[in-house]
Amino acid sequence: MAPHCDTMDGPVVSACKKALKMMDVNYVLPFVPETAEKELSQSFNKTLRARKLGEDAAEVADLWFFETAVRLHREGEGAPYTGLKPAGLDWGPVVPRAEEDIEKGDPNETIGFLKSVLEEELRKKFDETRSLKNYDLEDVEAAREYTESMLHFVLSSHHIYKYIISSEKH
Template structure:
């Protein structure tokens, strides 16, 4: 009987935490501050093509001048030699990600090698690429499905028009960030280490 109550309490706690995450903006769960994240990936392409325009959607209008100037400086320095190019590129990545994070209201703690919660974020990216959320929706709790589908559909729709203008691009980025932060937060709660550790503890199974 006690074991049943303990299991119920554990389930209730997870449900409560999941709902709390669904109702709270997930600004701290971004993966845009990583070398394999969408901001840096697109920044690499922009530097290779010498075109800053595609990057403007990741920042606010008032930050365009700073990013454009940083881009010009980076393009000039990276022509010197391979080592200079590497340093210049990292300088630009740091600048772009820092400003993007500030626009999200999130702290900037440097660029990381890989994303936290990489698997779930990768699934979110794949869902947008494939145009289907089914695989991701099945991996999380049933009661979160409605919220996930709403954010996915909005991101997918805005993505179709993201290259039409900077304004449309920013609308997509906003929807993209909301979508990916949402699913990442849910996944971290549903598969939380804390609950797993409790379940594995002998004390949790006493009768």
């Protein structure tokens, strides 16, 4: 999954900006595990104090707060923190659709898109497998090519299914 949570226009930094604007850390606390609440709250309070020291201090403090929040968020996911990424990165067609659907309160755009991509990609894998199925038994290389293609189709289908029915969050 694209880690868009570590971008300057991702949901964690957006929540940080709202928390600073509203002067309420609760806007960003849901993005970090409970064990990180104290550290995030402390950095939030230091940031608020530093913002009073001028524009340059506010800019540095805000960036530090964003980095802290994203680092704690990523740690909560069990993922490494590799720094903040710039805004405007292309996360492909799904993330913007899903975010827009959440705003609209209707998942149909995302569901329809994913259904069409899933069908198209699984059909490609299936058609490739079928085209390789009738190999000459004496041609071990052709048999391997079929076997690899067949396993790719079957295991891709299995992994997609397992991911979809998983109750694992984020």
